[in-house]
Amino acid sequence: xxxxxxxxxxxxxxxxxxxxxxxxxxxxxxxxxxxxxxxxxxxxxxxxxxxxxxxxxxxxxxxxxxxxxxxxxxxxxxxxxxxxxxxxxxxxxxxxxxxxxxxxxxxxxxxxxxxxxxxxxxxxxxxxxxxxxxxxxxxxxxxxxxxxxxxxxxxxxxxxxxxxxxxxxxxxxxxxxxxxxxxxxxxxxxxxxxxxxxxxxxxxxxxxxxxxxxxxxxxxxxxxxxxxxxxxxxxxxxxxxxxxxxxxxxxxxxxxxxxxxxxxxxxxxxxxxxxxxxxxxxxxxxxxxxxxxxxxxxxxxxxxxxxxxxxxxxxxxxxxxxxxxxxxxxxxxxxxxxxxxxxxxxxxxxxxxxxxxxxxxxxxxxxxxxxxxxxxxxxxxxxxxxx
Numbered sequence: 001x002x003x004x005x006x007x008x009x010x011x012x013x014x015x016x017x018x019x020x021x022x023x024x025x026x027x028x029x030x031x032x033x034x035x036x037x038x039x040x041x042x043x044x045x046x047x048x049x050x051x052x053x054x055x056x057x058x059x060x061x062x063x064x065x066x067x068x069x070x071x072x073x074x075x076x077x078x079x080x081x082x083x084x085x086x087x088x089x090x091x092x093x094x095x096x097x098x099x100x101x102x103x104x105x106x107x108x109x110x111x112x113x114x115x116x117x118x119x120x121x122x123x124x125x126x127x128x129x130x131x132x133x134x135x136x137x138x139x140x141x142x143x144x145x146x147x148x149x150x151x152x153x154x155x156x157x158x159x160x161x162x163x164x165x166x167x168x169x170x171x172x173x174x175x176x177x178x179x180x181x182x183x184x185x186x187x188x189x190x191x192x193x194x195x196x197x198x199x200x201x202x203x204x205x206x207x208x209x210x211x212x213x214x215x216x217x218x219x220x221x222x223x224x225x226x227x228x229x230x231x232x233x234x235x236x237x238x239x240x241x242x243x244x245x246x247x248x249x250x251x252x253x254x255x256x257x258x259x260x261x262x263x264x265x266x267x268x269x270x271x272x273x274x275x276x277x278x279x280x281x282x283x284x285x286x287x288x289x290x291x292x293x294x295x296x297x298x299x300x301x302x303x304x305x306x307x308x309x310x311x312x313x314x315x316x317x318x319x320x321x322x323x324x325x326x327x328x329x330x331x332x333x334x335x336x337x338x339x340x341x342x343x344x345x346x347x348x349x350x351x352x353x354x355x356x357x358x359x360x361x362x363x364x365x366x367x368x369x370x371x372x373x374x375x376x377x378x379x380x381x382x383x384x385x386x387x
Contacts, residue, residue, distance in 0.1 A: 009300050009301060010037060010297055010300060010301065010302040011035075011036050011037025012036050012037065012272045012273075012275065012276055013033060013036040013037045013038035013271065013272060013275055014036075014037030014038070014292070014295065014297075014302045015037070015279075015292030015293055015294060015295030015296070015297065015302060015304075016037075016038050016039070016202045016203060016275050016292055016293040016294070017038070017039040017040075017041060017195075017200065017201050017202050017203070017293055017294050018033050018038045018039070018040055018041070018201070018202065018203040018204075018205055018239075018271070019040075019041045019043055019192045019195070019196065019201050019203065019204040019205065020033075020040060020041065020042050020043065020044075020205050021043060021044065021045040021046075021189075021192075021204065021205065021206055021207075021211040021212070021214075021215055022044065022205070022206075022207040022208070022211060023044040023045070023046045023047050023048055023180075023183075023211070024048060024078075024207070024208075025207070025264060026042055026044060028264065029205065029207070029264055029268070030042060032264065032265065032268045033268060033271075036268065036272055037302075038203075039294065041188075041191075041192055041195065041201065042188065043188040043189045043191065043192035044183050044188065044189075044211075045183065045189055045210075045211040045212075045214040045215045045218070046180040046181065046182065046183060046208070046210055046211050046214050047180070047181055047182070047183050047184060048178050048179070048180060048181075049178065049179045049180075049181055051082050051083070051085070051086035051177070051178060052086055052089050052090075054086070054176070054178075054179065056176050056179070057083070057086060057175065057176055057177060058086075058090060060150075060173060060174065060175045060176065061083070061086075061087055061090070061092065061096055061175070062092070063173060064096070064099050064100070064150055064173060064175070065092060065095045065096060065099045067148065068098075068099035068100070068102045068103055068148075069099070069100070069103050069148045069149060069150040069173060070103045070104065070147040070148050070149065071103055071104045071105075071106060071139070071144075071147060071148075071149045071150070072100050072103060072104070072105050072106070072149075072150040072152070073106045073108065073135060073139075073149065073150065073151045073152060074105060074106070074107050074108065074112040074113075074115065074116055074123075074152050075108045075112060075132065075151070075152050075153065075154040075158075076108070076109075076111065076112055076115075076152070076154040076177075077109075077111030077112050077113075077114055077115040078111070078115075079112075079115075079152055079153075079154050079177035079178060080112055080115040080116060080119070080152060080177070081115045081118070081119075082177055082178060083096075083152065083175065083177045084096065084097065084115075084119050097119060097120065097121060100121060100150075101120075101121050101122075104124045105121055105122065105123045105124060106123065106124060106125050106126065106135060106138070106139075107123045107125075107126040108126065108127065108130060108131070108132060108135055109126065109127075109130035110126070110130070112126070113126050125138065130262070132158060132161055132244075135161070136160075136161050136164055136165070139165065139168075139170075140164065140165075140168055143168075144165055144168050144169060144170040145168060145169030145170065146169060146170075147169075147170050147171070148170070148171045148173065149165055149170045149171070149172050149173070150172075150173045150175055151165075151172060151173070151174055151175065152175045152177050153174055153175060153176050153177060154177070154178075158174075162174060180208075180210040180211075180214070182214065186218065189214075189215065189218055190218070190222070192204070192215075193215070193218065193219055193222065193224060193228060196228060196231050196232075196236055197224060197227045197228060197231055199231075199235065200294065200307070201236060201293075202235075202236060202237065202275070202292075202293030202294070203236065203237045203238075203239050203271065203275070204232070204236060204237070204238055204239070205239045205240075205267070205271075206238065206239065206240045206241065206245050206246070206249070207240075207241045207245060207264070207267075208241075208245055209244055209245050209246075209247055209248050211245075212240070212245060212246070212247075212248040212249050213248040215228075216228070216248060216249075216252065229252060229253075229254060232249070232254045233253065233254055233255065237257055237271075237274070237275075237278075238254050238255065238256045238257070239256070239257050239258075239267060239270070239271055240256045240257070240258050240267075241258070241259070241262050241263070241264065241267045242258055242259075242262030243258065243262075244262075245258075245262075246258060257270060257271070257274055258270070275292075275293075279291060279292045279297075280317065282317060282320050282370065282372065283372065283373040284320070284359050284370050284371055284372055284373065285356065285358045285359050285361075285370075285371040285373070286358075286373065287299050287356055287359065288300075289317075289359065289370075291313065291314065291317055294310060295310075296310075296313060296354070298354055298355065298356060298359075303353055303354055303355065304353070305350070305353050306349070306353075307334055308333055308334060308335075308346050308349070309346060309349050309350040309353055311332050311333055311334055312329060312332065312333060312343075312346045312347065312350050313350060314332070315328070315329055315332035316329075316360065316368060316369065316370045317370060319369075320369075320370045320372040321369060321370060321371075321372030321374065322369055323363045323366045323367045323368070323369045324367050324368060324369060325366065325367040326340045326343045326344075326367050326368075327340065328367070329343045329346075329367065329368065330342065330343050333346055343368075347360055347362075347368055358371060359371060
């Protein structure tokens with residue numbers, strides 16, 4: 001039994017396909033995933049309204065200049081910077097900074113704090129957790145009755161925060177620094193949905209709650225929401241940058257995986273640790289097979305398989321060491337029809353792709369099987385290694 005599979009030469013995400021629903025920083029996220037070996041499918045579920053064209057933002061900005069807020073809450077660095085840039089483009093940037101500087105500024109996190117200071121203003125407080133909930137607790141604890149509070153939104157409404165401040169007696173001005181709209185071209189989203197349901201995608205990543213809600217809504221429009229939820233509750237991993245992003249998915253009982261810190265890099269590292277552990281490893285004919293999403297490792301070397309060959313290998317791996325009849329295998333092959341000769345053709349292609357013909361054994365007049373090494377599998381379990 002070779003030991004090559006104990007240390008793989010393949011990147012940690014090789015063989016896995018990841019769908020990206022982000023509109024903002026999608027290229028950055030895709031590059032990080034591809035460097036780790038993943039195959040990436042881009043399908044922005046949203047688009048961002050350009051700030052310079054946003055009449056709602058202009059109206060909110062003018063309202064705050066006319067009556068400056070007592071407190072301004074900056075929730076994101078890119079959002080605050082974009083707001084100031086847009087105001088400069090409208091010729092009212094200095095007026096906005098004077099209005100905000102007349103009151104107190106609260107930053108939800110370090111990036112928002114940096115944007116405030118880069119504009120020449122000074123922040124008064126920031127929560128350690130970088131959460132809107134802790135900002136709300138801070139404001140309610142100090143008392144907000146009679147105060148005018150500007151809340152810079154970060155791509156989505158914050159109804160719980162706004163309502164709680166309103167009930168506590170504050171006058172809240174919502175500032176929609178960037179707003180989401182459906183993508184101009186919905187085709188990539190539809191293709192991603194079809195691929196997820198067909199089992200051709202292993203992970204769907206989300207970096208905003210609106211993107212998650214938009215994908216669910218589009219599936220509903222296409223009458224395939226149940227199929228999507230079945231996939232996301234089963235073999236397909238829902239990867240979210242943080243708990244706010246995960247909320248629309250968890251509301252429909254979709255389990256999510258999140259990093260400890262809500263950052264793109266941390267999210268990718270979380271996936272990097274998660275996916276290899278989900279791969280199935282089998283000792284077969286003196287080699288180690290590791291089944292990953294859309295590919296297989298043989299002794300640590302990556303072998304790409306077509307959809308038919310991958311379906312065949314998965315059908316054999318569900319009963320390793322046992323004979324699977326041609327008729328059973330035929331039902332597992334996509335678009336194979338009723339001709340059992342299609343199974344023989346697929347087996348030949350699978351053996352060629354694996355580079356080790358003996359991995360798949362022919363059992364005369366019965367079918368095929370993976371030549372499992374039970375003793376090696378048992379020994380591997382005893383030493384505590386991951387299978």
